[in-house]
Amino acid sequence: TTPEPVTVIGLGPMGQAMTRALLAAGHPVTVWNRTASRADAVVAEGATRADTVAEALAATHVAMLSLTDYQAMYDILGAAPDALAGRLVVNLSSDTPHRSTEAAQWLATLGARLLVGGIMVPAELVGTEQSYVFYSGSRDDFRTHETTLSVLGRADYRGADHALAQLYYQAQLDIFLTSLAAYLHATAMLRAAGVPAPVFAPYAREMFDMTSYFLDGVPEEIERGEYPGDAATATMMGATAEHIVGASEDAGVDTTLPRAVLSYYRRAIEAGHGAHGWPSLYEVISRPA
Ligand code: NDP
Structure with missing residues (x-):
């Protein structure tokens, strides 16, 4: 099967490493970052730059987020709420378990679903054999996208309760x-x-x-x-x-x-x-x- 297109929002060291791993596995990757220049390197390596958050969300069904915390997700996605319907947001940012639970509820009101990810390795190990990521949220969403998620590292589904991956x-x-x-x-x-x-x-x-x-x-x-x-x-x-x-x-x-x-x-x-x-x-x- 053809690797599915993915959007990556947030291009700090982790987001850039995720983008590179996805590109290497043959996934078309659309990227957006608040500071646009931070996308330059991965765009030169094959990622597609989205000019707006709405454009980034519209490009694919799966949006991976790699941000400092969950507040950054509200700041970014809150500016394009209409583009969220039908999207799966895979938030790989760190925060408290409670913030993940709240985020799932917020995204649901906008017609989107949340899969929470907790990635356990530093940027240089993303996509290597040592990498593993905890996930929680809908089991169906996890199974549907497991092959894509496995590109980042061993994908370890911990349960439907959104708080679990963060915990x-x-x-x-x-x-x-x-x-x-x-x-x-x-x-x-x-x-x-x-x-x-x-x-x-x-x-x-x-x-x-x-x-x-x-x-x-x-x-x-x-x-x-x-x-x-x-x-x-x-x-x-x-x-x-x-x-x-x-x-x-x-x-x-x-x-x-x-x-x-x-x-x-x-x-x-x-x-x-x-x-x-x-x-x-x-x-x-x-x-x-
Ligand atoms: P950075 O802090 O370097 O990157 C943060 C990203 O969040 C940048 O793209 C930044 O945009 C964006 N951002 C932050 N605040 C806002 C905001 N209010 N609005 C819009 N964008 C915002 O983090 P890392 O890449 O190092 O890590 C990302 C996540 O992964 C964190 O949650 C971290 O805890 C986790 N993690 C990190 C590991 C590591 O080794 N670094 C290992 C495992 C997990 P901009 O470029 O414009 O500032």
């Missing part, structure tokens, strides 16, 4: 941002003792690689709400958390992150989970203090 996206980045901050914090402790970052780096990598091993069995414990304490009890891990805060203070580096972790252990122990496994922290994390 999976934010959950992945929650792990990502917290882990990266922990790496920088650990590096700062060692550098304070004169250890250069490159010397510590292989050890940090080893810990990143090993961490997922500790998830074995944990999801099941969370679902059961039971955290049998074997080796790594909340008390034992909490003592470690105390030591990390102490080491941070001694090193003269910021203690915000290790203190946050320590507070989870303290509250879990106060709540009677001291002899339970470390996953019992879930009980304090899943409920606001």
